[in-house]
Amino acid sequence: xxxxxxxxxxxxxxxxxxxxxxxxxxxxxxxxxxxxxxxxxxxxxxxxxxxxxxxxxxxxxxxxxxxxxxxxxxxxxxxxxxxxxxxxxxxxxxxxxxxxxxxxxxxxxxxxxxxxxxxxxxxxxxxxxxxxxxxxxxxxxxxxxxxxxxxxxxxxxxxxxxxxxxxxxxxxxxxxxxxxxxxxxxxxxxxxxxxxxxxxxxxxxxxxxxxxxxxxxxxxxxxxxxxxxxxxxxxxxxxxxxxxxxxxxxxxxxxxxxxxxxxxxxxxxxxxxxxxxxxxxxxxxxxxxxxxxxxxxxxxxxxxxxxxxxxxxxxxxxxxxxxxxxxxxxxxxxxxxxxxxxxxxxxxxxxxxxxxxxxxxxxxxxxxxxxxxxxxxxxxxxxxxxxxxxxxxxxxxxxxxxxxxxxxxxxxxxxxxxxxxxxxxxxxxxxxxxxxxxxxxxxxxxxxxxxxxxxxxxxxxxxxxxxxxxxxxxxxxxxxxxxxxxxxxxxxxxxxxxxxxxxxxxxxxxxxxxxxxxxxxxxxxxxxxxxxxxxxxxxxxxxxxxxxxxxxxxxxxxxxxxxxxxxxxxxxxxxxxxxxxxxxxxxxxxxxxxxxxxxxxxxxxxxxxxxxxxxxxxxxxxxxxxxxxxxxxxxxxxxxxxxxxxxxxxxxxxxxxxxxxxxxxxxxxxxxxxxxxxxxxxxxxxxxxxxxxxxxxxxxxxxxxxxxx
Numbered sequence: 001x002x003x004x005x006x007x008x009x010x011x012x013x014x015x016x017x018x019x020x021x022x023x024x025x026x027x028x029x030x031x032x033x034x035x036x037x038x039x040x041x042x043x044x045x046x047x048x049x050x051x052x053x054x055x056x057x058x059x060x061x062x063x064x065x066x067x068x069x070x071x072x073x074x075x076x077x078x079x080x081x082x083x084x085x086x087x088x089x090x091x092x093x094x095x096x097x098x099x100x101x102x103x104x105x106x107x108x109x110x111x112x113x114x115x116x117x118x119x120x121x122x123x124x125x126x127x128x129x130x131x132x133x134x135x136x137x138x139x140x141x142x143x144x145x146x147x148x149x150x151x152x153x154x155x156x157x158x159x160x161x162x163x164x165x166x167x168x169x170x171x172x173x174x175x176x177x178x179x180x181x182x183x184x185x186x187x188x189x190x191x192x193x194x195x196x197x198x199x200x201x202x203x204x205x206x207x208x209x210x211x212x213x214x215x216x217x218x219x220x221x222x223x224x225x226x227x228x229x230x231x232x233x234x235x236x237x238x239x240x241x242x243x244x245x246x247x248x249x250x251x252x253x254x255x256x257x258x259x260x261x262x263x264x265x266x267x268x269x270x271x272x273x274x275x276x277x278x279x280x281x282x283x284x285x286x287x288x289x290x291x292x293x294x295x296x297x298x299x300x301x302x303x304x305x306x307x308x309x310x311x312x313x314x315x316x317x318x319x320x321x322x323x324x325x326x327x328x329x330x331x332x333x334x335x336x337x338x339x340x341x342x343x344x345x346x347x348x349x350x351x352x353x354x355x356x357x358x359x360x361x362x363x364x365x366x367x368x369x370x371x372x373x374x375x376x377x378x379x380x381x382x383x384x385x386x387x388x389x390x391x392x393x394x395x396x397x398x399x400x401x402x403x404x405x406x407x408x409x410x411x412x413x414x415x416x417x418x419x420x421x422x423x424x425x426x427x428x429x430x431x432x433x434x435x436x437x438x439x440x441x442x443x444x445x446x447x448x449x450x451x452x453x454x455x456x457x458x459x460x461x462x463x464x465x466x467x468x469x470x471x472x473x474x475x476x477x478x479x480x481x482x483x484x485x486x487x488x489x490x491x492x493x494x495x496x497x498x499x500x501x502x503x504x505x506x507x508x509x510x511x512x513x514x515x516x517x518x519x520x521x522x523x524x525x526x527x528x529x530x531x532x533x534x535x536x537x538x539x540x541x542x543x544x545x546x547x548x549x550x551x552x553x554x555x556x557x558x559x560x561x562x563x564x565x566x567x568x569x570x571x572x573x574x575x576x577x578x579x580x581x582x583x584x585x586x587x588x589x590x591x592x593x594x595x596x597x598x599x600x601x602x603x604x605x606x607x608x609x610x611x612x613x614x615x616x617x618x619x620x621x622x623x624x625x626x627x628x629x630x631x632x633x634x635x636x637x638x639x640x641x642x643x644x645x646x647x648x649x650x651x652x653x654x655x656x657x658x659x660x661x662x663x664x665x666x667x668x669x670x671x672x673x674x675x676x677x678x679x680x681x682x683x684x685x686x687x688x689x690x691x692x693x694x695x696x697x698x699x700x701x702x703x704x705x706x707x708x709x
Contacts, residue, residue, distance in 0.1 A: 001158040003056050003115070009033040009045070012053040012118045020053055021116040022086035027055050036299040038077065038151035039119070050150045051120040058115070060158060062108045067160045068192060069107040072100040075154030075298075076119055078132045083116040085109070093360055095134060095153070096327040096348070097367040100167065102190070103158075121150030128352030133364055135348025135385070136293065136325035143296050143578055144516045153299040162258025164197055164251050165190045167219060168367075169261040171247050171374040173268060174432045176280065181231040181267035184431075189213075189220045189251060198252040203228055204245055234266025234376040237340030238319055238605070239282050239634070242266065244337060247374070266337060266376025272434045275452070275479035275567035277342075277379060283664065285559070285632055286342065286568025287603045288320035289313060290483065291328070292584070293577040298329055306331040309575055312586060313341050316596070317603035322482055322570040325350045325385045327368060336377035343377045344482075344570070346439065347422060349384040352414055361418060362425045369429035381430070383422035384438040386454070387414035415441065439482055450476060454483035458550040459523060459583075465612050468557045475565045483572045484554050487520055488547035488595070489540040490587035493579040496536075506530035506539075518580035544594040547583070551595050555602040556609045559630050562666045571599070601698075605632045608642060608689035608696040610672060616703045617683070621676040627669045629661045629689055629696075637661040637691040642669045645686045648679050648704065661691070680704050 008030035010016060019025060031044045039045040039052045063069045071084065075095060082089040082099075084106050092099035107113070123146075124130045124139035132138060137149045167188040174182045185201065194216050201209040201224075209226045232243035245267055250260040271278045277286055294301040294309055306329045313321050320342040323332070327348055336343050347365060349357075365383070372378060419437040426435040436451050443450035455477070458464035464486075471478040490496070495517050499508045508530070513519035524530075528546070533539035551571055558569045575586040585595040601607075611625040629640050637660060644655040657670030672685065683704050689696040 001060060002155055003058060003158065004035055004155040006032050007035045007054050007056045009052050009054045012051040016053050017118065021083040023112060023114050035152045036154050038149055038153060038297040038299055040148055041297065049123050049148050051118050054117045054119060054152060056115050058113055059111055060107065060113060061111055063104060063160050066163060068102060068104045068163065068165065069160050070100050071103050071115065072098050072157045074098045077149045077151055077153050078121045078134055081118045085113055094364050094367060097371045117152065119150055119152060121148055123148060129354045130352060131354050131357060133348050133357060133361060135350045140350065142292060142518055142580060142582055147296055149297060162256060163192045163253050164195060164258045166249065166251055166259045166261045168370045169249055169263065170370045171263040171265055172430055172432050173265060175269045176231055176233060176267045181228040182225065183228065184225050186223045187249060189215055189222065191215050191217055191220065193217045195253060200250045200252060201226055202248040228267060231267040233280055234268040235340065236279055236319060236342050238284060239279060242338060242340045263374040265374040268376050270379045270433055276563055277567060284319060285562045286320040288318050288322060288568060288570040289574040290324040290570050290572045291321040292324055292573050292575065293326055294329065296578040301329055303331040307335040310335040310339055310341055312574060314339055316600050320344060320568065320570065333372060333375045333377060337375055341377060342379050344380045345378050346382045346385050351386055353418060355413060358418055358421055361422050365422050365425035366429045369426065373430050380433055381426045381435040382439045383426060383435060384419045386440045387419060387438050443476065452480040452482040453477050455481050456484060459486040464550040464553040467554050471561060478561060479565050480567050481558060481569045485572045485583040486547045486550040487581060487583045488543040488593055489581050491591055495579050500536060505536050518582050548595040548598040552598050552602050553612050559607065560609055560628050560666060604696065606694050606696050608687045608698050610687055610700055613700055613702040616705045617676045618707045619676055619678040619704060623674045623676065625672040627657060627672060627687065628666055629669050630666050631661045631663060634663050636663050637694060640689055640691040643688045644672055646674055648677050648683045649681050650679055651677055676704055
């Protein structure tokens with residue numbers, strides 16, 4: 001029985017907890033509310049931080065003899081207390097995995113029932129001492145910081161099983177090649193009494209394993225493994241086909257199937273070597289983006305909208321999405337499996353957390369593997385995003401910049417204790433994937449190894465071209481850059497239209513934009529002071545042009561460093577979960593910004609690139625700019641011809657280079673050696689690469705100016 005639909009709800013207090021949970025309660029004055037949903041979707045609770053008591057009456061016959069009945073909450077934000085007919089069932093915690101309760105005895109008393117669920121999602125006060133494992137859904141700079149996602153965001157089920165239920169099932173493909181795939185399985189069986197059971201495993205409908213077990217009353221953990229000969233391997237989209245395999249586990253009691261679970265997986269092997277990823281032994285450079293929640297309210301995102309975000313990654317030519325600071329809707333993982341998009345999965349620990357979360361964090365890390373470990377698209381776990389709890393450093397605030405660096409170096413409870421515990425929990429549950437303790441942390445004692453980096457050159461510090469200089473000085477810190485980019489103003493949004501109707505440019509309500517819509521005021525006012533622009537349109541267009549420039553420069557820089565030492569990147573970010581001013585390339589309504597097409601060109605499988613020229617040059621300056629051909633394809637370019645044309649008002653100069661480019665390699669084709677002409681104005685350099693039917697085009701612009709004085 002699916003209990004989605006209309007429930008009733010009210011603000012919870014002691015009287016509601018005492019008198020609002022039983023069948024006899026008169027709930028006729030409670031507010032109708034939709035499940036699945038978030039309580040803030042309802043006008044009555046639009047400003048509430050809860051807790052909210054939900055109730056749903058339903059009718060069900062008693063379960064047949066020998067059967068057991070269960071209530072499963074498929075998804076709650078974030079904690080709950082649950083009652084059936086006034087009897088207390090438990091206090092689940094965790095938003096991204098189901099919680100189940102045995103209600104067999106209660107179901108035999110009467111046919112009329114009422115399920116009462118008090119849901120709590122306490123707000124976070126800031127970036128540290130956070131107590132909920134909700135990641136970016138609470139107090140995050142990409143959403144209204146006062147947003148509360150509380151509610152029953154997935155449906156509630158009432159259903160029957162036999163005497164033994166499969167409480168959880170984990171399926172992990174540890175390794176695979178063309179001759180054999182090795183699957184490791186783990187299950188928790190819940191039995192009403194001591195029993196002898198048969199556990200049967202089927203792969204694509206064929207029985208691969210049957211084992212007898214004697215299990216005790218209550219929960220029993222069992223582990224086993226199977227080998228699949230001559231498997232059809234699963235490949236990422238740039239390397240091959242996405243063959244998917246169905247694994248079914250049945251528990252048989254007295255000859256009858258008591259319960260069964262189905263997992264769709266892919267048979268493949270993942271390995272990492274200094275941030276360079278290989279799938280089935282094939283190395284690939286990971287071009288990617290940070291994937292934010294499709295909607296601020298997970299319940300509001302339908303499957304088509306969620307899948308469309310993964311399809312955007314394919315359209316951009318990306319290989320990987322970093323699931324930034326949250327565990328996403330299930331359709332993200334299904335779509336990624338089907339489309340061959342790799343996923344780097346963040347656990348929803350974001351910024352600084354209180355010591356009290358350790359136990360829940362360890363348990364929920366295991367639950368994450370149980371829920372998601374069978375998806376072949378997931379190639380890495382990250383235990384904690386930015387535990388140093390820094391939300392951006394003003395370009396001019398050197399004291400905060402120093403504190404930011406120190407926070408990376410000194411030990412802290414989050415980095416040193418919490419993240420190690422969570423990392424260990426992932427590694428114990430899933431030996432097939434690499435687990436990173438924390439994202440965005442520089443090398444620090446005692447290992448001095450570091451992790452992936454968040455390098456916001458051109459936004460939080462310096463210029464876009466500073467990334468190349470930084471990479472040459474500290475190559476270890478560009479092995480994998482998982483955040484970079486620049487913010488820009490979306491083309492249109494309801495909050496922008498409202499501001500322009502209510503205020504004259506440039507006297508908008510900047511404080512509200514900063515508080516509710518992600519406007520990073522310090523950075524924008526330092527780089528694009530609104531008062532310097534004649535209109536909103538001019539200001540907006542300038543921010544989008546600059547974002548495009550930053551992403552083009554830095555993607556090309558990182559691709560040029562392919563495998564020496566860079567294993568890939570994830571720019572920030574793909575798309576917005578709500579109307580905000582952000583670093584995404586697609587806004588909340590899925591309208592592309594100018595940067596979308598720029599990223600699409602910069603992520604082409606074959607790309608001709610040149611060192612970025614200075615923003616301005618003087619007559620008679622000498623430019624020596626390296627030209628590279630990047631080939632991410634699996635086929636050699638037998639002979640690539642590169643034509644370069646530098647042009648200015650009244651003149652031009654040309655170069656031609658050529659040579660073979662092997663598959664999955666970067667080759668230096670030549671050097672553009674140019675003496676800057678005396679003609680002031682635009683100096684453009686056009687590059688065209690041709691190899692058979694494969695072509696690539698690029699363009700760079702600088703300005704010839706007179707030196708000061």
